[in-house]
Amino acid sequence: MVGIVGYGAYVPAHRIKSSTIAEQWGSDPAAIERGLLLSEKTVPGQDEDTITISVAAAKNALKRARIDPKKIGAVYIGSESHPYAVKPSGTILIDALGIGPHVHVADYEFACKAGSEAMYVAYSHVKSGEMEYALGIGADTSQGAPGDALEYSASAGGAAFIFGKTNVVAEVLFTHSYTSDTPDFWRREYQRYPRHGGRFTGEPAYFRHILGASRAILEKSGMKASDFAFAVFHMPNGKFPLKVGKTLGFTNQQMEQGWVVNIMGNTYSGSSPTGLTAILDIAKPGDKIFMCSFGSGAGSDAFIFQVTDKILEVQDLAPKTRDILNGKKIYLSYGKYAAYRKKILFND
Amino acid sequence: MADSARYHREKFHRYILEAQKFDSGFVSLPNRYVDPYSGSRSYEKINLKGTGTILSYTIIHIASDQFAHTTPFPVAIIETDEGARLTVMVTDCDINDVKIGARVELVFRKIMEEGESGIINYGYKAILI
Amino acid sequence: MREVAIIGVGMTKFGELWEQSIRDMFAEAALKAMDDAGVKKIDSFYVGAMSSGLYTYQEHLSSLMADYMGQIGVPGLHVESACASGGSAVRAAFIEVASGMSDIVLAGGVEKMWDVEDGTIVLATASDQEYEAYNGVTFPGLYAMMARVYMEKYGLTREELAQVPIKNHKHSVNNPNAQYPFEISLNDVLKSSMVADPLRLMDCSPITDGAAALILCPLERAKEFTNKPVKIRGVGAATGPIALHDHRDLTRLDAVKLAGERAYRMAGLSPSDISFVEVHDCFSIAEIIVAEELGFFEYGTAGKAIAEGQGTYGGKVVINPSGGLKAKGHPVGATGAAQVIEAYYQLTGKAGARQVPNAKFGMTQNMGGSGGSCIVHILEAL
Incomplete structure (x- = not known):
């Protein structure tokens, strides 16, 4: 049996309300909240970035996995906000967690699915027998240009998953990826903010790839939506995941636990992985979980997990995702937010 | 500001709280060859658990350039549960909640950036628990 | 150990001395002290400064100050102990005179602090x-x-x-x-x-520019220079x-x-x-x-x-x-x-x-x- 042996999430304490952003740009706060189903989002503290978020999430995963960090054979961080353009994020993380130096490390980027990509490769290494444990992380301090629709959603957080063969808490039953060249959203080198194709990001991008991956994995597994206790999809806003889930036959009841976007925002590479941690926090032995990510450019990774008896032993070993989300909150004004996100020009 | 070699040298103390427990009981986070109080040179390496108590604190309103955009921010002297003394920034808090005797936990954070193009310095900060 | 006395002193005004460099200030104080003591030649000197390098990009104060106070040739030493550099220079001069090594020794200190914008970072080096x-x-x-x-x-x-x-x-x-x-x-x-x-x-x-200097000599010789020596x-x-x-x-x-x-x-x-x-x-x-x-x-x-x-x-x-x-x-x-x-x-x-x-x-x-x-x-x- 190969699957998740430890998982953990982290989101920063800082928040900005959708209404605060709407007021800044003269938009109707109620219309934004209704249209995007976003009430607030996380904001990285001035001392937080993808690496610190990854470390915090991975620490929680290690607490649950209860393994010697030195046994981890591979570490992959998926993000579109790696702090360095050249120099890995993962090297800092391994030294901060006591992993390695005998470890394979790589940083991944695939817009919002870099996290599931890291999970996919980590899982595959363990399954192949190449190593005992592998760590996959999705984390971001997402960028959104001032005044852009993305500013309401682009948030910060991450989730980490240790894959292994013993003491598995959620077995990976199936995986499937669906990828095509679709320029719906991108950020060129040296650019601060991503650009996107507006409504082109919807039907031909998000929906086509998630439906493509999800339908294929359901067919491959011979399962149907009603077989699952939970489902989670990439959450660029509140509406899209609920709509794509409904199209696939999932109910809101199956989706609500992983649907953290309304109070977290879109943590890009951390989005569906963080939703998955919220599900694992309350899942019961035997539950099946459906997860499908989406990354612009574009592609989706779908996973089917089955929760084992071991889950009950680990759920309380680290902070639960919704407890972190509903825990300490420090609300920012738009001015503070702009300074935190370096949207203000300073002197050198 | 630390250049690469100087930063690299201290990383395990800052990243995973690598410390020394001398046989006299003295605990030092920075590397030491000798306990300055007892003269002992015999120690074991330990990793601090990262929990401790605030012994004193201040709120920095005027900071040096690299921290100027983050003022006001609290700095505290803490004693970890193992007995090591550290000077740390306290983060993610209302500055009015910082008190002598408050319990803290150390977290891994970005300390400063060496300008827009230099290396990023990481280390420990405290959060109130 | 010989007894030691102070026989002359000199200092600049303390403040924002925009027109004076680190060498100007120290030379002014040193020359005033020598004039006050009535000595033309010193045997040795100590200059205390915390961070002339970071404040003014100038180190090697022994040579610089000997040169600019007209004492080329005499041995000199830059003494550093953060904000205690000046006191340390006096102590070093005291030891040199008390030991019998030298008779007329100048001890002083200087800091040029207003040439940098962020002095906080310099002071933090202490x-x-x-x-x-x-x-x-x-x-x-x-x-x-x-x-x-x-x-x-x-x-x-x-x-x-x-x-x-x-x-x-x-x-x-x-x-x-x-x-x-x-x-x-x-x-x-x-x-x-x-x-x-x-x-x-x-x-x-406050942040201050300034310099101060004293002349030390063996107590037994102090009366050659002044009626009112002060004993250390x-x-x-x-x-x-x-x-x-x-x-x-x-x-x-x-x-x-x-x-x-x-x-x-x-x-x-x-x-x-x-x-x-x-x-x-x-x-x-x-x-x-x-x-x-x-x-x-x-x-x-x-x-x-x-x-x-x-x-x-x-x-x-x-x-x-x-x-x-x-x-x-x-x-x-x-x-x-x-x-x-x-x-x-x-x-x-x-x-x-x-x-x-x-x-x-x-x-x-x-x-x-x-x-x-x-x-x-x-x-x-x-």
Whole structure:
């Protein structure tokens, strides 16, 4: 049996309300909240970035996995906000967690699915027998240009998953990826903010790839939506995941636990992985979980997990995702937010 | 500001709280060859658990350039549960909640950036628990 | 060991000396001191400076200063012990004269602080760079953490703490070399900008350019140069932990106590013999703790005693008749030498309107960092 042996999430304490952003740009706060189903989002503290978020999430995963960090054979961080353009994020993380130096490390980027990509490769290494444990992380301090629709959603957080063969808490039953060249959203080198194709990001991008991956994995597994206790999809806003889930036959009841976007925002590479941690926090032995990510450019990774008896032993070993989300909150004004996100020009 | 070699040298103390427990009981986070109080040179390496108590604190309103955009921010002297003394920034808090005797936990954070193009310095900060 | 005397002194005005470089300032002070002593040639010299490199990109002060004070050829040494550099230079000169190695030795200090925009980062090099400054703490922040514990432990009030700079500013009014020779009110202190809670701007010594120099010689030769030499009767020096967090008690400055005890022992004197003391009031709280460590007041009582007038004329001991670092100014490398100059003025009756009456013995206390080093001198009028 190969699957998740430890998982953990982290989101920063800082928040900005959708209404605060709407007021800044003269938009109707109620219309934004209704249209995007976003009430607030996380904001990285001035001392937080993808690496610190990854470390915090991975620490929680290690607490649950209860393994010697030195046994981890591979570490992959998926993000579109790696702090360095050249120099890995993962090297800092391994030294901060006591992993390695005998470890394979790589940083991944695939817009919002870099996290599931890291999970996919980590899982595959363990399954192949190449190593005992592998760590996959999705984390971001997402960028959104001032005044852009993305500013309401682009948030910060991450989730980490240790894959292994013993003491598995959620077995990976199936995986499937669906990828095509679709320029719906991108950020060129040296650019601060991503650009996107507006409504082109919807039907031909998000929906086509998630439906493509999800339908294929359901067919491959011979399962149907009603077989699952939970489902989670990439959450660029509140509406899209609920709509794509409904199209696939999932109910809101199956989706609500992983649907953290309304109070977290879109943590890009951390989005569906963080939703998955919220599900694992309350899942019961035997539950099946459906997860499908989406990354612009574009592609989706779908996973089917089955929760084992071991889950009950680990759920309380680290902070639960919704407890972190509903825990300490420090609300920012738009001015503070702009300074935190370096949207203000300073002197050198 | 630390250049690469100087930063690299201290990383395990800052990243995973690598410390020394001398046989006299003295605990030092920075590397030491000798306990300055007892003269002992015999120690074991330990990793601090990262929990401790605030012994004193201040709120920095005027900071040096690299921290100027983050003022006001609290700095505290803490004693970890193992007995090591550290000077740390306290983060993610209302500055009015910082008190002598408050319990803290150390977290891994970005300390400063060496300008827009230099290396990023990481280390420990405290959060109130 | 030979007995040592001071036979001449010289200093620049303290302040923002925009037209003078580091060499100009030190040369001015050194030449004034030599003129005051009536010596044309010195045998050796020591120049204290905390960070001429970071402040002005100039090191190698031995050569530079010998050259510019017209003493090329004599041996010189740059002495550094953070803010105690000036006092350390005096001590080094004392040792050289006492040992019999040299007769006429110049000791001084200098700091050019206004040439840089962010001096905070320079001063922070006096703390533990990797484990204090790295984590964002400033020097006012370190002393603020001492003040916080002291106030909580001993019930010192914010208003009582403010009496230290108020007193020092009052003293400075009569010092023509002072940077800020004016009185301040309680309101001025309590309403000044917060620097590091609970310390406000008026608790902090200023940024100052300046230089100070003295000429030392064997006591047996002093009368060749002056009718009023001042004897260096006791010298004490000590070190403490580099990091404040390693002080076992944050309300104490062990190095000050050690240096004081050593100076008293060498001088054969006790605190009750001392008429005035120039202390290192880099921050208001420092004066209070130092006054206790030097034995003038019991632990926990100096703040209230100073607030009640025990640290001024007519009190137990006149603390900082010059105005102290707060009002006279604090060009860090020069401060320790300037303190000894103030003692020289007081003990030779040249202190004008700030003269401490009938002073026989005076003391100076110069400190580096958050108590990482300390130099104490006890001086005697002859």
